[in-house]
Amino acid sequence: MIPTSFEYKNAGSVADAIGMLGDDGQILGGGQSLIPALKLRLNSPGVLVDISKVDAIKGISDNEKSITVGGGATHASIASNADLDSAAPMLVQAAREIGDIQVRNRGTIGGSIAHADPAADWPAVLLASDANVMIQNKDGKRTVDIDQFFKGFYETALEEGEVITGISIPKSGFNKNSAYAKFKQPASRFAIVGCAAAVDIDGGVVKEARVAMTGVSECAYRVTAVEKALVGKALTAENIEAAVGDVTEGRDVMSDHYASEKYRTHLASVYAKRALKKLL
Amino acid sequence: MTKYIGKSIKRVEDKRFITGQGSYTDDIKIPNMTHAYILRSPYAHANINSIDTTAAAEADGVVAIFTGSDIPEAIAGVPCGWQVDFKNGDTMKEPPHPLLCRTKVRHVGDGIAIVIANTKTQAKDASELIEVDYDILDAVTCPKKAAEEGAPLVHNDVPNNMAFDWELGNPKEEVSAAMATASHVTELDFINQRMVPNAMEPRSAIGLYDTAYDKYTLYTSTQNPHLIRLLMCAFVLGIPEHKVRVVGPDVGGGFGSKIFHYVEEALVIWASKEIGRPIKWTSDRSEAFLTDAHGRDHITNAKMGFDADGKIVALQAYTYANMGGYLSTFAPAVPTYLHGTLLQGLYTTPKINVDVKAMFTHTNAVDAYRGAGRPEATYLLERLLDLAALEMNTDPAELRMKNFIPAFDGVEQEGYVTQVALQYDSGNYEPVLKRALEMVGYEAFREEQAAQSNGKLLGIGFSTYIEACGIAPSAVVGALGARAGLFESAQVRVQPTGKVSVYTGSHSHGQGHETTFAQVVADRMGIPLEDVDIIHGDSDSVAFGMGTYGSRSLAVGGSAIVKSVDKVLEKGAKIAAHLLEASADDLEYAEGKWTVKGTDKSVGFGDVSLTAYVPHNYPEGLEPGLDMNAFYDPANFTYPFGAHIAIVEIDKETGHVKLKRFIAVDDVGNVINPMIVDGQIHGGLAQGIGQAMLEGAQYDDTGQLINGSYMDYCMPRADDFPSFEIDRTVTPCPHNPLGVKGAGEAGAIGSTPAVVNAVVDALWKGGFKVKDVPMPMTPERVWNAMQS
Helix, strand or coil, rough: CCCCCCCCECCHHHHHHHHHHHCCCEEECCCHHHHHHHCCCCCCCCCEECCCCCHHHCEEEEEECEEEEEEEEHHHHHHCCHHHHCCCCHHHHHHHHEEEEEEEHHHHHHHHHHEEEEEEHHHHHHHHHCCEEEEEECCCCEEEEHHHHHHEEEECCCCCCHHHHHEEEEEHHHHHHHEEEEEEEEEEEEEEEEEEEEEEEEECHHHEEEEEEEEECCCCCCCCHHHHHCCCCCCHHHHHHHCCCCCCCCCCCCCCCCHHHHHHHHHHHHHHHHHHHCCC | CCCCCCCCCCCCCHHHHHHHHCCHHHCCCCCCCCEEEEEECCCCCCEEEEEHHHHHHHHEEEEEEEEHHHHCCCCCCCCCECCCCCCCCCCCCCCCCCCCCCCEEEEEEEEEEEEECCHHHHHHHHHCCCCEEEEEECCCCHHHHHHHCCCCCCCCCCCHEEEEEEECCCCHHHHHHHCCCCCHHHHHHHEEEEEEECCCCCCCCEEEEEEEEEEEEEEEEECCHHHHHHHHHHHHCCHHHHEEEEEEEECCCCCCCCCCHHHHHHHHHHHHHCCCCCCECCCCHHHHHHHEEEEEEEEEEEEEEEECCCEEEEEEEEEEEEEEEECCCCCCCCCCCCCCCCCCCEEEECEEEEEEEEEEEECCCCCCCCCHHHHHHHHHHHHHHHHHHHHHHCCCCHHHHHECCCCCCCCCCCCCCCCCCCCCECCHHHHHHHHHHCCCCCCCCHHHHHHCCEEEEEEEEEEEEECCCEECHHHHHHHHCCCCCCCCEEEECCCCCCEEEECCCCCCCCCCHHHHHHHHHHHHHHHHHEEEEECCCCCCEEEEECCCCCCHHHHHHHHHHHHHHHHHHHHHHHHHHHHCCCHHEEEEECCCCCCCCCCEEEEHHHHHHHHHHHHCCCCCCCCCCCCEEECCCCCCCCCCCEEEEEEEEEEECCCEEEEEEEEEEEEEECCCCCCHHHHHEEEEEHEEEEHHHHCCECCCCCCCCCCCCCCCCCCCCCCHHCCCCEEEECCCCCCCCCCCCCCCHHHHHHHHHHHHHHHHHHHHHCCCCCCCCCCCCCCHHHHCCCCC
């Protein structure tokens, strides 16, 4: 469990970090995915640029129309944030169920979505929340709509030399009424399936719904069929049952020694319903 | 006299462990020490065409690289410590287990080369430069498939991959005849899956050769330093034993996996002389998954017959036991004398036969793992009993009560002679089950279960077990194939000031000996606990030892200590008699002093010990000093027993099982430190329940371990369990001076079938009449059981 040798650089700011990366550098956030990969020698960057001490991207700030979660915010800091708990409770629920205490204290939301593990919790939650990902590179800053961010198996819209500085969560009606439900792989406690559901209810009927799955396929995705089926109806157990069909349609469902394709497909529907029913 | 015995004294060793001041093998630093990394086979079965170490040898910091061909032919490899021959009398197949592979690899993780460098990083970096040319061959990982015609051979000279076959009990014809009379026969095919021991401290070994003294020192994370010394010196390296010191310093858990003599221990000793520098090797976690001897791995078919009254009339069991690629130190004993001999259980079954085939496969070696054979036997019996109760529509608790062996204390009543070669020491089985039923609130539970209607299925599972511990009478195990005696030694060295140093051959690696043994000594000598120090683990200070495993430390090691203490007191009495001008026969010893009976004339232990070392006024002809050795060879095994009950709730939609309650009532004989025994029971339960619900090594068909990390191999965590509800009954062991039976394995032996039985019960009550859910009972497996 000894990594190959690398140069370690401690960045004082995001701009600093981008400058330090060079040709074969890699950003180190909380290290909860990267360090094990280094130790197993599955990854061997020449330079490791540590951004875990860049305070500017660690905070969670409540703006008028959104909440900005710093890319360096730890899962633990999200789990205990009262503003998020009120504006988008699914973020807090998801954060509380990530890994274990050590993982939550070290791991960061930016690191997690940059890594884009297909079984990570954040991708589903951020898809459901209609978040924007704030990115910095050597030329400046850009923002990516979350719907355009996850591209595939460990693949995102993030390019070489870029750092995630924050995630902006709209203070919307659907985020205020949101929930996350997850069936855990017992060893890693990643999601075998996870579903994030955010539903805006107006005048007794669903005005807008966003439902996203993780753990099921190569990357997290929204289940627009369920979203559409819910709109215009009252949010009731019966309507949820009717709206949630096969939530894996059109997806290549993963199969591993914890969950076969058939079982995972079944669980995906169960957990889509459970996430939505948490909102009843 | 019992100021300490029976009290939950806090563990004296915990100060150093909790404050991070323990000294484990990897903490030891020796001047000029080098570091080793072992290049291991990535394939389960392959011929080695060539190994090119040229580039690696030139890498930074490399001191030496050795491959199999560098090791002298005379060093054939590590031996097996137990011989179990074929039924027909043929000798057990015992192919060599070389220190490093020469021409062929037999499991993923088999050693190819040892790279020795100034730092561990340099050694590992250099190992990546070694080029090995393999011809990859087909592998077999399943012990049953290994026996099939045409299966790939693990060792070319072992036909059908069979190490031995073995049988015990009544002749098969008698069992069949009895089975034929049964009004109901329950039959079950099941797998007792392979477990990875996962001690917290990975294995580590330091080899040191001292040219000045021509002496070797091996520091190793072991459960039995003296046995390692004996095996390594006499059977591997041919080094005189008195020239080797083996130290097992603080050891962070073993669970059986550190009993065995591993190739790395002999390698670092041999290579340290070759290079003239000390060598440290420490396993990383990935290596530990691949090379620490695994446990269990049985494929079993078993049948139990019942008469119309529910009395068991016959038991027939067939097992394929996976040995892995090589025979580890105790491996042959586990599926045989530690498994077959326990198939009487707590029951009066009149006819029993067990038939075992021990198979080589292209997997890591399998050997003793917490419980070793006894969990397999308990699982077999207890699964059959609960299943039979479901099939016969009778109550599983009543079915057991009906079949229990009646109480016997081993003093007034003879020990119970089983059909499978043992004589139980003492037992009283009904009270443990009755107490467990009382604790669970059995009738109320059945009502709650029947009323359940919230999409969940409730189930209850039982397990009433017996184990054979305190191993073992040397002559008995010798007759059964052990190549060692299983006694224990102790030395009680009284210092002139009356302080006491106790040297024990038992080895503590989590058991709390430094506390429990001190409680025994302090009470027996009537001195303060603080005046007693327990020393273990170093072959240069402890005369001899057979180590710690099989719940034997207190029953065997503790008894040796008691014998030594008694010898000290006997000699002390002679000195005291001289000082008191009385006859030794007229003295009585209590609370640390000898008193002339019926008088107030007395002399304290400290005065006597000082006199022993300053023998100015001293009995004529008596040697000075107060220092006594004893060896204790037990008269029999000890037989702890108990009743475990699990209550589970299944989520019908997902198959997820929640363990709601777990009740354990154990009888481990007398208890010295209740807190430590409770801790042992809790730890054992976590492992046993972990096997039922979460753990299990998975090899794919090519012999790759596909869950060799904590991201995939699920170790139980505290939040997987409810708070355990435990209690005890006490049936003292009649044949050792402390009346103790051993508590280290009970939790792991009893609990596993209780949990599986509870899940099967829940499924039956929910209308899904399945016989088995394979372990670990993952949600998908439970869900599958509900899809049929």
